[in-house]
Amino acid sequence: MALATLQLKKNEERRLRAGHLWIFSNEVDVGRTPLAAFQPGQQAVVQGADGKALGVAYVNPNSLICARLVSRKADRPLDRSTLVHRLNVALALRERLFPAPYYRVVHAEADALPGLVVDRFGEVVVIQLNTAGMEALKAEVIAAVEKVLKPQTILLRCDSSSRALEGLPSYIETVVGTLPQLGETEENGARFQFDLSGGQKTGWFFDHRINRNRMQGYVRGARVLDVFSYVGGWGIAAAVAGAKEVMCVDASERALDLLAANAERNGVGEQVAALEGDAFEALKALKSDEQQFDVVILDPPAFIKRRKDVTEGVQAYRRINQLAMQLLGKDGILISASCSHHLERDTFVTTLHQAARHLDRNFQILEQGHQGPDHPIHPAIPETDYLKCLFGRVVL
16 A cells, blocks of 8 residues: 655755655645644554655654654655564564673664564563554554564563653553563573563663673772662672672662562672662761761662653752762762753863862862763754763762
8 A cells, every 4th residue: 555645854864865764844844734634543654745755664743853754765664673673673683682682672763663662671672652653553563573572471561651742542452362461581690580570661771781890890899879779780790899898778669679689689688778768868867867878879760751851850869969969978980871862062071070179178089970882872863862870989
């Protein structure tokens, strides 16, 4: 069946020609191709104002990002065959990099599959369909994942906040096999269990794997504070690497229960303690108790979810880092992260520098980390370069 046409206004094709994949609603010539004529998720041939085809995109008339390019060829829509091919291309990279099947297989736009996230936990695969275009291809995505990865279980975690922006409902569904009680992964010399259907995102955060590995070189014999600890990816890895004592802080009782079980599973139960509560309040309480640590790790959720929240979010990053610095002993190590793509790396560096100067200390940057290679970056799409991690020494 022939695809409909989505025509752009004059000069609005320049970003696509430069490599970007998104089309915004104000870039479409709605007089010639009304957005209201498209169904959410419908695929269309994208044309410049001169009528030349730019490729195929799926369309969502209800979203500010009204179309996402899925092919540079006008005769190549996104179908099961193309999904299988791109999954195989993505998988080849991960199998080259990682010895065990625990990684992100598909990182959306950066793997040429906009709106699709696929995480692999051994025989369990978790899929996020974050756009109307991918939701429309749900059956094809499931079939392609089955063919390429051959998992025992496939879970759809279609409950991300981005779905609301696409006008999509939220749901969680096991579509292949039986969902185990807990998911499992292994990383940096430790094994972890986590909640697949009720945990954060897909249940685990692969993006910090390399940063957590770097952290292990700083913690031998140290007293460590892990803030926003979730189920222990940082804190337990620190204990396994030889930290003498690890205090983990999180607001979720369920996450801390799993953290305690993970500590026991890795033989470090006696080194790891947990404190439930709001991170800001917990740090203030630790300061009041005159607690000190050799290493503090901060891996908060995104404080900046929208561009209009940048000013308020930067203030939150400064407050939490300043509180952390007050808990560090002489020449203590601060490992501080941000997953807010709206927060520029230079701004993050400046924020930590200012926090240190407010305390009349100096922040000495030792290393800078970002997301791992199973979360590749699309050079034309800054939003795919989101993760920042600074390793620094706070010097009195």
